[in-house]
Amino acid sequence: MPQSAKAVVRQWFDEVWNRKDAAAIDRLASPQCVVHGLPEGGAGGIAGFRAFHQAFVSAYPDMQVAIEDLIEEGDRVAWRITFRGTHSGPGLGIAATGLQGQLGVRG
Helix, strand or coil: CCCCHHHHHHHHHHHHHHCCCCHHHHHHCCCCCCEEEECCCEEECHHHHHHHHHHHHHHCCCCEEEEEEEEEECCEEEEEEEEEEECCCCHHHCCCCCCEEEEEEEC
16 A cells, blocks of 8 residues: 555655655655755756755754644645754855754745
8 A cells, every 4th residue: 555645754854854864865756856945056856955965964963853734635745844953064065053943844
């Protein structure tokens, strides 16, 4: 039985972001996916997302993502997450600040 879309989204945030498992990107994302909002060029494919993920995890090695809301309707899923972490690494082209923070994101 195929997983529900909500289950896949939960797995994505848990494995890709909380466990920082880069191999999960290839297991959970389609090779033909288009990723919007990436730095330096906006949209990109899975390779662009992999590079962004590596830089983000390097910049925020202690980050955790909490799913605040997760709604599935038909073939669509919407989420609201909160990201918490400390900017303690060199990724994303910005020197580490040591600041802790949180950010809410909707998708």
